[in-house]
Amino acid sequence: MKHIVIIGNGISGVTAARHIRKQKDYRITLISSESQYFFSRTALMYIYMGHMTYENTKPYEDWFWKKNRLELLFAHVEKVDTDTKTLHLDTGDNVTYDRLIIACGSKPNRFGWPGQDLEGVQGLYSKQDLEMLERNAPNNKQCPHAVIIGGGLIGIELAEMLSTRKIPVTFLVREKNFWGNILPPEDAALIEEHIREHHIDLRLSTELKEIEADENGRCRAVITNTGERIECQLVGLTAGVSPNIDFLKDSKIELGRGVKVNRYLETNIADVFAIGDCAEQTETSGKRRPIEAVWYTGRMMGEVVAQTICGRRTPYQPGHWFNSAKFFDIEYQTYGWVWPEPSENEKQLFWKHPSGKKAIRLAYDKNTKHLLGLNSFGIRIRHEVIDQWLTEKRKLSYVIENFKEALFEPEFFGTYKEDLRMIKNQFATV
Amino acid sequence: MSEYKIDHNMALTGEPPKSLDTWQKLAVLIGMSGLGILLLATLNINFPDKTLWLTISLSALATGILLFSYREYQGKSKGIKNDGVWFKSISSRGLWAWLSGIALTGFYIVLYFFPQYLGLNPDGENTGVISLFDPLSKVLSGNPASQWFVYGVLYTIAILAFGIKFLYKYRHNRYERLRTFSVMFFQTAFAFLIPELMLRLNNPDLPYYDLKNIWPLNYYNFEQYRVDQFISAGTIGIALLIFGVLSILVITPILTYKYGKRWYCSWVCGCGGLAETAGDPFRHLSDKSLFAWRVERWVVHSVLVFVVLMTTAVIYTYLGYDADKYWLNREFFLISVASGLTILFALIWYFKKDELEKDAKYGAVTYLAIILGLIVIHYLSGSNVFLFQAETLRSTYAFLIGAIFSGVIGTGFYPIFGNRVWCRFGCPMAAILGIQQRLFSRFRITTNGGQCISCGNCSTYCEMGIDVRAYAQKGQNIIRASCVGCGICSAVCPRGVLKLENGSRDNRINSDGVLLGNDVDLLDHIRDYDPTRSPRKE
Numbered sequence A: 001m002k003h004i005v006i007i008g009n010g011i012s013g014v015t016a017a018r019h020i021r022k023q024k025d026y027r028i029t030l031i032s033s034e035s036q037y038f039f040s041r042t043a044l045m046y047i048y049m050g051h052m053t054y055e056n057t058k059p060y061e062d063w064f065w066k067k068n069r070l071e072l073l074f075a076h077v078e079k080v081d082t083d084t085k086t087l088h089l090d091t092g093d094n095v096t097y098d099r100l101i102i103a104c105g106s107k108p109n110r111f112g113w114p115g116q117d118l119e120g121v122q123g124l125y126s127k128q129d130l131e132m133l134e135r136n137a138p139n140n141k142q143c144p145h146a147v148i149i150g151g152g153l154i155g156i157e158l159a160e161m162l163s164t165r166k167i168p169v170t171f172l173v174r175e176k177n178f179w180g181n182i183l184p185p186e187d188a189a190l191i192e193e194h195i196r197e198h199h200i201d202l203r204l205s206t207e208l209k210e211i212e213a214d215e216n217g218r219c220r221a222v223i224t225n226t227g228e229r230i231e232c233q234l235v236g237l238t239a240g241v242s243p244n245i246d247f248l249k250d251s252k253i254e255l256g257r258g259v260k261v262n263r264y265l266e267t268n269i270a271d272v273f274a275i276g277d278c279a280e281q282t283e284t285s286g287k288r289r290p291i292e293a294v295w296y297t298g299r300m301m302g303e304v305v306a307q308t309i310c311g312r313r314t315p316y317q318p319g320h321w322f323n324s325a326k327f328f329d330i331e332y333q334t335y336g337w338v339w340p341e342p343s344e345n346e347k348q349l350f351w352k353h354p355s356g357k358k359a360i361r362l363a364y365d366k367n368t369k370h371l372l373g374l375n376s377f378g379i380r381i382r383h384e385v386i387d388q389w390l391t392e393k394r395k396l397s398y399v400i401e402n403f404k405e406a407l408f409e410p411e412f413f414g415t416y417k418e419d420l421r422m423i424k425n426q427f428a429t430v
Numbered sequence B: 001m002s003e004y005k006i007d008h009n010m011a012l013t014g015e016p017p018k019s020l021d022t023w024q025k026l027a028v029l030i031g032m033s034g035l036g037i038l039l040l041a042t043l044n045i046n047f048p049d050k051t052l053w054l055t056i057s058l059s060a061l062a063t064g065i066l067l068f069s070y071r072e073y074q075g076k077s078k079g080i081k082n083d084g085v086w087f088k089s090i091s092s093r094g095l096w097a098w099l100s101g102i103a104l105t106g107f108y109i110v111l112y113f114f115p116q117y118l119g120l121n122p123d124g125e126n127t128g129v130i131s132l133f134d135p136l137s138k139v140l141s142g143n144p145a146s147q148w149f150v151y152g153v154l155y156t157i158a159i160l161a162f163g164i165k166f167l168y169k170y171r172h173n174r175y176e177r178l179r180t181f182s183v184m185f186f187q188t189a190f191a192f193l194i195p196e197l198m199l200r201l202n203n204p205d206l207p208y209y210d211l212k213n214i215w216p217l218n219y220y221n222f223e224q225y226r227v228d229q230f231i232s233a234g235t236i237g238i239a240l241l242i243f244g245v246l247s248i249l250v251i252t253p254i255l256t257y258k259y260g261k262r263w264y265c266s267w268v269c270g271c272g273g274l275a276e277t278a279g280d281p282f283r284h285l286s287d288k289s290l291f292a293w294r295v296e297r298w299v300v301h302s303v304l305v306f307v308v309l310m311t312t313a314v315i316y317t318y319l320g321y322d323a324d325k326y327w328l329n330r331e332f333f334l335i336s337v338a339s340g341l342t343i344l345f346a347l348i349w350y351f352k353k354d355e356l357e358k359d360a361k362y363g364a365v366t367y368l369a370i371i372l373g374l375i376v377i378h379y380l381s382g383s384n385v386f387l388f389q390a391e392t393l394r395s396t397y398a399f400l401i402g403a404i405f406s407g408v409i410g411t412g413f414y415p416i417f418g419n420r421v422w423c424r425f426g427c428p429m430a431a432i433l434g435i436q437q438r439l440f441s442r443f444r445i446t447t448n449g450g451q452c453i454s455c456g457n458c459s460t461y462c463e464m465g466i467d468v469r470a471y472a473q474k475g476q477n478i479i480r481a482s483c484v485g486c487g488i489c490s491a492v493c494p495r496g497v498l499k500l501e502n503g504s505r506d507n508r509i510n511s512d513g514v515l516l517g518n519d520v521d522l523l524d525h526i527r528d529y530d531p532t533r534s535p536r537k538e
């Protein structure tokens, strides 16, 4: 029987395993050194905040794996030998494979800042990181002040986490707007205001220069590029992630920033595939980036690679881009492309509710007038509808006229009548 | 190779967001003093001015709860307020949870089985805590208080005070607010004031009737003493009796068809009302395992069968005693029940066979066979109804289900098993509405394309123990018999994935639902390959 081995039991590896199992009787092994069972990384913050237990974050009960004959190995792969199709584990054991799927995810970026390896300096990616955070910042007595470096999605999650334990946070963001490489300035401003409402000391256009150590080798303060010194007991490094591929350096698998793959998620070596955060596409589709470190692309790649492995060679062809996040209490969804600075041919419309907690931005083609993308804040949007409108290249006027169809708000959120009227009025004048 | 240890560290070293501020400590003190007065009264300390002390006690209770809640959510921006839920002793099965569980359980045992310790004295003046409530009861109904009156007052105060807490907690969510107003209203008006006033204003002959308490939740509604009272109370009594029958046979199916069982379970029902308000801090304690779901289906449907048998037996028996008093003939009644159930079963089988899980089919067939078998045995032998005396059935039901399950376990164990244990495992009304919701309703929870990140907030906070995530992460609609439509899964979802909706029945069950995001061809492939219906079966 063919043996499929998957390095990584995150969303992409697990999805691949499940979809292979649906079709074939192959022997399937998932290897991970992070946790025995699959858990949801996206829920890490909720454990620290006391919304959920670690158990709650597991999407499948523990019996699921055995029942579906998915073998789990709790070990670290130290070396991959593609000539002999062998993996060398830290336990001293070897595992041989017929097909190998690399789904090893990411690790937090460290840009060589002085002091980045001190005690009390950490990223937030893995379960072990969360355990470390629990030691570094259990409460505001042991951690009277924290500094977070990098204004992205994980940074703001970390800020929210710490604030639930009443730990004062200074949040350093290099760009002049929060998440400025993704959000247009007005959108960012809405979030910045909300961040400050939660008593986070947000510093825009500010970079980390170095981290100062105390006599025990723990971080004591950070120094910014403006020369300011901020005392702190925790430094959260959340300036993005990159593929976690160090263990592949000595292998024959071609690496760039990630594991290089073609449209079929195949690497340069036969029978070796890569999916999820660690995969770097050599031919990207549309305006997508070569490395997409988000949950659902990992899931989709897992589905696709399963088709290929089960004998139906299938290219990875993601549809329209979408994503979502939650900034403290403001939910955010995005569909299609909305650039922080309108690209050529792109024009944008922006509506903000007087409360400052809701907003819609529409991007459209200024020549053909069809919809290019949408950002929404504090308003739930129906994925299916926008996806269809993007595919059908609906005109802006149609979108505005039928916007109600695109709402996914809970029942009785009647204020939306008013909002819709405002949206229509404002957009009609443009 | 350790699994996650954080939960344990937390209790020792951490200071997660669980501490009470000074105001909250004061609030606890005030609330406890209100309880203290009731306790002292129970211990037969005599309070000279009962009206005054009752007022003080009840106000202290309400003030304590309200002050506590105000401090809990005040100054925080609108949104989900679950910080520290799993760290607080009371809401994470810690010491306080066990203590309050034991105290509540004790209270229910005394209430149901030893009301004399509360001071109930049917033959003379009440004493103890019940006597403290006499003045209020006399104002409302003209009669002295009973243990049920005391319970009713406390129950209503709990729903109102914790209801306000809930309203404040979910002030950003209109669905949650509206349905909370609704349960607060139904409890105060229908369960509490109207029946008391009816006693006073109208007709001492009328039975105490909470109109929203529908058979089979109200399992005693058609017992002889009540039916006799209805009949002897004249037109209004007959109207109420007819209303009681229509409630379950006509009104309930229509509303459930249109809105799902939520119209009752989380907008009207008193048990649901308490669970959603006082029980809200415990909703995450429900068991989400597949095993629990299996147990749930067997237990709740067994209770339903039990109540049907019991009620049939009871009615059949008294129809026999005084045959000329009732227009309904006992044989005719028995045959109607048997044929009604058979027709219902046949219809479901014919139209919905494909939607039933294997164990549901076994269960349905077995139960129908048991019921019909008993009816036939009886009919042929003419002896005891259903092997047991009707009275034995009735008292067993009242003890096991009416008292132990719904009260002692259902509410007493809130802090241990979660707030909807009764509704999920024990309530025969929920079982009927659930079958209907699963098979004939427009209600569903829709999932939003590919946005689910499998975080698990929805499953964690589903008080009915539904693994909502299992559906959401596959893009399937959630159509579950037990869903009470509380809307909390939708509220807590950080990605806006879930929406409670009433809609067309076409495509309501999108069992091969596929997540958006892949190109079309791939969708087709996955559709071909997905042989599963239940999201748990892979």
Ligand SMILES: Cc1cc2nc3c(=O)[nH]c(=O)nc-3n(C[C@H](O)[C@H](O)[C@H](O)COP(=O)(O)OP(=O)(O)OC[C@H]3O[C@@H](n4cnc5c(N)ncnc54)[C@H](O)[C@@H]3O)c2cc1C
Pocket: A007, A008, A009, A010, A011, A012, A013, A031, A032, A033, A034, A035, A041, A042, A043, A044, A045, A075, A076, A077, A078, A103, A104, A105, A106, A124, A125, A126, A154, A157, A244, A247, A275, A276, A277, A278, A292, A293, A294, A295, A296, A298, A324, A325, B453
């Ligand atoms: C805090 C946080 C919040 C997030 N929130 C969102 C969100 O809201 N929405 C969203 O779209 N995305 C979010 N993401 C990103 C998303 O979680 C990732 O894109 C996704 O988890 C990647 O899945 P994966 O399967 O590719 O890799 P991973 O989940 O990283 O899984 C890889 C696994 O492989 C293991 N592994 C690696 N190398 C080896 C080896 N040599 N031997 C053995 N095991 C190995 C790793 O330990 C890891 O367990 C978030 C990420 C984080 C950290």
Ligand code: SF4
Pocket: B451, B452, B453, B454, B455, B456, B457, B458, B459, B468, B469, B472, B473, B492, B493, B494, B495, B496, B497, B498
């Ligand atoms: S539906 Fe929402 S709450 Fe539930 S797992 Fe998905 S993202 Fe989380």
Ligand code: SF4
Pocket: B445, B458, B461, B462, B463, B464, B465, B466, B468, B478, B482, B483, B484, B485, B486, B487, B488, B489, B490
């Ligand atoms: S599925 Fe959602 S709406 Fe239904 S009971 Fe559970 S939490 Fe409430």
